[in-house]
Amino acid sequence: MEDLTSSSQTFRGESIAAETLGDEKLLRLFADGDAAAARILTDRLGPRCYSVALRMLNNRAEAEDVTQEAMMRLWKVAPDWVPGQAKISTWLYRVTLNLCVDLRRRKSADALDSIPEPEDEAASAIERIQHSTRLDALQTALSQLPERQRQAVVLRHIEELSNPEIAEIMRISVEAVESLVARGKRALTAILAGRKEELGYDDIR
């Protein structure tokens, strides 16, 4: 955070700290050539991208690539960003989810012609981060949900976004979001109940 504090001095004499500026203002500053704005945006938005990508892909390396690509698109769109058209975080979530879908489709297509990667490699990614069998079980269960249900559940219950914002990200109605989340949660409960005995999770009642 030290460099961020010092970076606030470069924001054209503005007395307020750079960290308090909105995403749009920071993106405008970046488009105008301010490198410090990119650091703050990366700190603010990068973890959200990465978190969603990791939940959707369950693979650290792939989630990193998707996050880098999503942020790259943000840097490129900066000069053309129309203020007020959408929240930058909303736009970025949508880009991230679309990149995840594209990646999974490519992998599915490639899998027809090649030997599939060992399952353990994907599963171990989240294990290294969470060190928790409970959370591991949740991630495994999430991976078994249909794509749209998983997107809705992750955005609602992990990212804690509102239903209208999720609707905007997924370009569907609020009712459709509610339906996807409800069906996703029912499916998760069933999957976790099935795994309870299989994996011996006593703490998932």
Added chain:
Amino acid sequence: MTISDKNSDLDQLFADARRASVDLPDDLAVRILTDAEAVRLERQKQAVPARRNPILGLFDGLGGWQGLSGLVAASLAGLWVGFSAPSFLPDPADFIVTQDSSYLIADLGLEAIILEDYE
């Protein structure tokens, strides 16, 4: 177990997952910022020519100082040849203005044919 019990278990699990927040790996942050810097520098590079004087653009288009000096030298040489042609070359202006056209007809052997028609 009731449905609400199951939901509260799941909600607790979500809450645990949120607490185990995912940090951005340092090397990924470096990669992202490297991209940002590359995009920023590229944009600055593109912005420079856009602000330049159009005459400077023409100057560059002609090849800069080297191209322009060559162009001036060639133009001056052409002008000099035009005004003072070497003596061994015929003057094209004299050739056009003073030549007698009857020589041309005679050369073609048409003169006799024309005269015969009149007779």
